Each structure stands twice: as structure tokens, then as C-alpha cells.
Amino acid sequence: MIKNFKWLFLVSLTFVACTNNDDAVVEEPVSAGTANFSKYVALGDSFAAGYSDGALFIEGQKGAYPNLLSQQFAAAGGGTFTTPLMADNVGGLLLGGNVIAAKRMYFNGSAPVTVSGTTSTEVSTKVSGPFNNLGVPGAKSYHLVAAGYGNVAGVAGGLANPYFARFSTSATTTVLSDALAQSPTFFSLWIGGNDVLGYATSGGVGVNQTGNNNPATYGANDITDPGVFAYVYNSLITNLTANGAKGVVANLPYVSTLPYFTTVPYNPLTTSVLGSGNTAVGQATISALNTQLYGPLKSALTYLGAGDRINLLSTTASNPLLIKDESITNLSAQLTAVLTPTLGAQTAAFYGAIYGQARQATATDLVLLPTQSVIGTAPTASNSGLGIAPPSPLNKFGITFPLQDAHVLIPVEIDAIKVATDAYNSSIRAIADAKGLAFVDAKAIMTQLSTTGIVSNSFTMTTTYVTGGAFSLDGIHPSPRGYGLIANAFIDAINSKYTSTLKKHDLGKYRILFPSSL
Structure with missing residues (x-):
């Protein structure tokens, strides 16, 4: 009776050319200001890792916002920045030779489809670190301080994270411990989206655990208690700043504003x-x-x-x-x-x-x-x-x-997500201010993307699925250009707080989607 909806627009994957200017421009020298970028570590979830198009893969990782930040830090005394790269550009994961995570998608001109090729990243094949990019897809706030979260033996039973298991320094370490062991002079922390995202992507099937301060009893799709989030976040920042490191943090947009939740109309039955x-x-x-x-x-x-x-x-x-x-x-x-x-x-x-x-359904669903x-x-x-x-x-x-x-x-589920997110954001801002950290208002950026759009160069970035330029085909994670936008927002915050003069990225040089072959 009904056909699958067809995507209405084709997507251009070409770069936007920069305009040449023959007039000499005297650029301001790049300076670290009061920050020290010599040892930068990034903690976070899939956004920090560079997840895109439903998978983690090499080119996506290279374009992750921490990697883009490290490129600009290099001109201001930044050191080497290492990433636990996947084995291929196909994406997906193997555990004992069995597929446990899907390959990435690409847009074939009509719809998103899975790329060809074979997944070759085996979780049990450890990669040697330590690594500066500690972004872990799927990580919630409390996972960053959970011992054993990187234990390969715990992956099959859901007790550990397969991405962290590939590069954790030991079976009992924590993400935070692996960060602190590197004695960072500067850090970025963007965490908390997954504390509500699983609930949202499950359609609210999970449980709102507000009032329950025992994460050990939580399910994968549950909303984290704001009190637990605040305690963990404070612990993360206190430890990261204990030896004088400076850093930048970001708050959380409402995940319900992502294309994953706004693309399919409530009233498509014509x-x-x-x-x-x-x-x-x-x-x-x-x-x-x-x-x-x-x-x-x-x-x-x-x-x-x-x-x-x-x-x-x-x-x-x-x-x-x-x-x-x-x-x-x-x-x-x-x-x-x-x-x-x-x-x-x-x-x-x-x-x-x-x-x-x-x-x-109504427009509120x-x-x-x-x-x-x-x-x-x-x-x-x-x-x-x-x-x-x-x-x-x-x-x-x-x-x-x-x-x-x-x-x-439905509305009650959307409201639960917003209430929890507001509570998380209150904690993030208060702790950031107390510790004198640079602060990125990611929620405001997402609001702008989903309403008026953000103009850059000769284009406007929006949250429109496939064609908006800001998000990848999974409807949740950024596109290459979207990651560039995030990196620039972090740079603005760092420059403002630490009087540094880091250069921003030219977003016109970034694709809006990855092609089938990389």
C-alpha cells in the first residue's frame, strides 16, 4: 500500500573553492595565550572519536573535532596528537571474527546504503598507545570512570566497550586514568549526550533513572540520574585540572533536535x-x-x-x-x-x-x-x-x-530528555565556571542549525537530513563539515578564554558527506 519515501535531492560532494585575493593581508601571529597545548588529550564519546555515517572509520577519525583542534594547536606549541585508528574505511567491528558493528553508509543518489567491502577491525587486536584522542563511541558520563570498561573479555557480555577495549592500556584501567597518565597540559571534554541518547533512539523504551544514583542498575537505554552526572562530571574536571591543566568543555543540545528525530513527518499519509x-x-x-x-x-x-x-x-x-x-x-x-x-x-x-x-500523531510527536x-x-x-x-x-x-x-x-518522553539535559547543562556550566575553563555553548549552536541555519562562506548549514551539510547519514553524528564547525566553535571558546589566537578552519574545504570509496 505504501512505498518507502524517496529522497528528493542529490548531494554535491565537491569542495567549495576559496576566493583568491591579491591584496596582501597581514595575519596576526598564532599564540597559545595563557594556555599550554604541548600535551593535549580529548575525552568524550562518539563525537570526539569522529563517528559518522553510522560507523567509525579512518577518514572519519581524522576529521574528528579533537584532531582538527590539534592541527591548529600545532602552530601554538601543540605536540603530537595520536588517535587509535580503525583498520579500514569500511567501518564496523569484529569480535572473534564475528561482526558486532555495522559498516558505514554512503548516499547513492537516492538513499543511504551500506558501502561494499569487508570489515577488518578486530576488537581483540589491541593497538598500542597511549592515545591522545580518548573519544569512545557509546560512552556515557559514568563510563569514563568505570574500571574494566576497556576489558576485551567483557565486551561480549556488554560489560565493556569494544572501541575502548581496542586501545585501553589495561583491562582494569579507566578512560580518565589513561588520560591522566599522559600528564596533559590541556584537555577537551564533551560528554553526556549518550546519557539520554539511548533513551531517545529507543523511542523512550528505556527507563528514566532520575532519583537512582546507582549506575550499576541502569539499562543501556536509560536516562542517567542528573545527580550521578554531576558527581561524575565534577570528578572528571577536578582530576583533569589537579596539576594545573587548562581545558575546554561543551554543554549538550537536546538530542531530540537531531535529524534522526526531525526528518520523518508525523503526517505523511497523503x-x-x-x-x-x-x-x-x-x-x-x-x-x-x-x-x-x-x-x-x-x-x-x-x-x-x-x-x-x-x-x-x-x-x-x-x-x-x-x-x-x-x-x-x-x-x-x-x-x-x-x-x-x-x-x-x-x-x-x-x-x-x-x-x-x-x-x-501530532506535531508534538x-x-x-x-x-x-x-x-x-x-x-x-x-x-x-x-x-x-x-x-x-x-x-x-x-x-x-x-x-x-x-x-x-511522544511528548512525555521528549520532556524527560529535556529536563535531564537541562540538569546536565547546569552542572557543566557551573563546574566550568568554577574551574575557569573555556565553555562551548553547543546547545545554542544546535538551536541555530535547526532554525535559521548557520551561514559560512557561500553556504548555509542546517540540520536538514542529507542536504543540510551539518550531519551525516545516521542522522545523529556530524558530517565532515559539521565536525569542522564544531572545531571552530571550540577554537572561538579557547581564544576567548585564554587570549590565544588560534586560526579557525575554512569550512568550505570540508565535504558534506563521504563518498562510497575512500
């Missing part, structure tokens, strides 16, 4: 979509749906005082998706009772189970990027929420069967 490109078929489909499903549901719910949950589909407007909202009153029993006289007890009970917490490929497909026993695969015609996700919790972020 006559063309429902008719697979044939509007006449779409009109007939809508008529049938209104008569056989939406109309009866609307009547029953109106009788129960919840008629606003479902409205008839329109043949002239874009219609919203059908979703499950676990935050609203479950009317399964009441619906069953109302529908029994016309449908019979067994069928009415089935309808009650399906639609007891169903409603149509966020449909996850992967849900795009789910809309219109048949639920299975494992993802229907019922334990069985529903029969036709109640077997089209988002149309006749509600999208489930894992497919959509």
Missing part, C-alpha cells in the same frame, strides 16, 4: 502515498479506511469521551500516522465492551487490545528516522506488542496498526 503514487487508488483507500476502521473507532471513542484520539482521514490533506501512546489512559476494556455488540466478543477484544492506547522504513509494513509477533502478527487488514504499521513505543517519541 492520497498519493496511500495509493502508491496513484491518487485515485489513494482516495478509494481512504474511503475504505474511514468506513471500515476510522469511522467506527471514532464513534466508539467519542462515546467513551476520547473522540479526539482519532479523526477521519482526509483526501485533500496530509494525514497523521496512527501511533500507540502509553501515556494516555488505556481504554482496551471499554472499547471491547462498546464494540462487542457489533463485532462479537472475540473480535472486539482484539480491537480493544490494539487500539486501547492508539491515537493519531517525533517519528524516528528508522521508522520511515516501517510505515506500511506488516507487524510481526515480535514487534506488534501483542505477541502475534495481526491479520489483514489490521496489519499496516502507522495506517491500520499503531506504530509502537520504539517507533516514536
